[in-house]
Amino acid sequence: MTSFIPETIFQIGKFPVTNTVLDTMLVDAVLIATVVYLSKKIKLNPTNAFQNAVEMIIEVFYNLTESVNQTITATIFPYFMSFFLFILLANWSGLIPGFGTIGFWRNGDFVPLLRAATSDLNLTLGLAAISIIATHALSIRTVGIKNYLSRYFSFNPINLFVGILEIISVFTSLVSLSFRLFGNIYAGEVVVTTISTIFAFLVPLPFLALEIIVGIVQALVFSMLTMVNMSMLTTPHEKNH
Numbered sequence: 001m002t003s004f005i006p007e008t009i010f011q012i013g014k015f016p017v018t019n020t021v022l023d024t025m026l027v028d029a030v031l032i033a034t035v036v037y038l039s040k041k042i043k044l045n046p047t048n049a050f051q052n053a054v055e056m057i058i059e060v061f062y063n064l065t066e067s068v069n070q071t072i073t074a075t076i077f078p079y080f081m082s083f084f085l086f087i088l089l090a091n092w093s094g095l096i097p098g099f100g101t102i103g104f105w106r107n108g109d110f111v112p113l114l115r116a117a118t119s120d121l122n123l124t125l126g127l128a129a130i131s132i133i134a135t136h137a138l139s140i141r142t143v144g145i146k147n148y149l150s151r152y153f154s155f156n157p158i159n160l161f162v163g164i165l166e167i168i169s170v171f172t173s174l175v176s177l178s179f180r181l182f183g184n185i186y187a188g189e190v191v192v193t194t195i196s197t198i199f200a201f202l203v204p205l206p207f208l209a210l211e212i213i214v215g216i217v218q219a220l221v222f223s224m225l226t227m228v229n230m231s232m233l234t235t236p237h238e239k240n241h
Contacts, residue, residue: 004186006120007111019112020120023099027089027117069231072142076230079134083127084223090117091185091215095208100193118185118218121178128177131226132170139233147236173229177222184218 006018038051046052058081065080066073093099094116103112117123140148152163188211196204 003109006115006122009111009113018120019103019115020117020123023090023093023114023117024123026114027086027093030089031085065227068227069234072231072234075138075142076227076234079131079138079230080223080227083131083226084219087118087127087181087222088215088219090123091219092212093117094119094185094189095192095211095215100189101196116185116189118181119189121182124178124182125174127181127222128174131177131222131229132174135226135229135233136170138230142234143236148233151233173225177225181218181222184214188214 006020008016008018009022010017038054041048042051046055061081061084062073062077065077069076093114099114099116100112102114103110105111136148152166154160154163192204192207192211195207
């Protein structure tokens with residue numbers, strides 16, 4: 001059974017390096033290597049199939065962002081795309097052969113060397129915190145501190161009550177963003193690991209296909225919720241009434 005808590009592989013001083021941290025570094029390395037490769041091979045009139053595919057995907061997501069908020073698309077889009085790509089690769093990485101099955105035994109327990117980063121609540125909570133902090137920082141920078149505060153504080157009792165609900169929603173969104181992503185990926189990891197242990201061939205394939213779809217959906221849900229929140233909070237408060 002997959003451990004609820006990520007396992008420590010080694011320590012650097014007092015800092016424990018877990019199998020999910022190793023996967024995070026792997027995903028980062030893949031993304032950075034891809035960006036470096038594209039920056040060196042990019043052409044105005046691309047003949048490279050990989051560049052064509054990347055440009056097509058980016059165009060689709062950019063148009064999606066533009067359909068939500070045309071005014072500030074160029075500012076929101078990098079956050080939206082960054083969250084989507086990182087979470088998608090982190091989700092899918094757990095489906096690579098060897099993840100969760102290659103490792104070592106420690107005190108009678110099996111410790112996998114690598115494990116999907118998004119099956120770690122610490123990571124999903126961190127991503128949710130980054131999403132919320134970036135959203136509110138962008139809101140202050142775009143609409144100004146006065147307009148930003150007017151969303152939460154007012155001398156009008158009704159508006160003040162609504163503002164308090166808005167403040168509560170900030171904390172509930174932190175929980176919902178992190179637990180939704182963590183719960184779906186961790187549950188999928190448990191199912192795939194269990195099925196793969198019982199059946200070596202063919203039977204796990206439908207579950208793997210399902211997890212590929214879940215990986216896309218969860219990455220899209222997280223990134224789109226971030227995009228929509230950014231769009232709403234960068235719109236002056238008066239326009240929301």
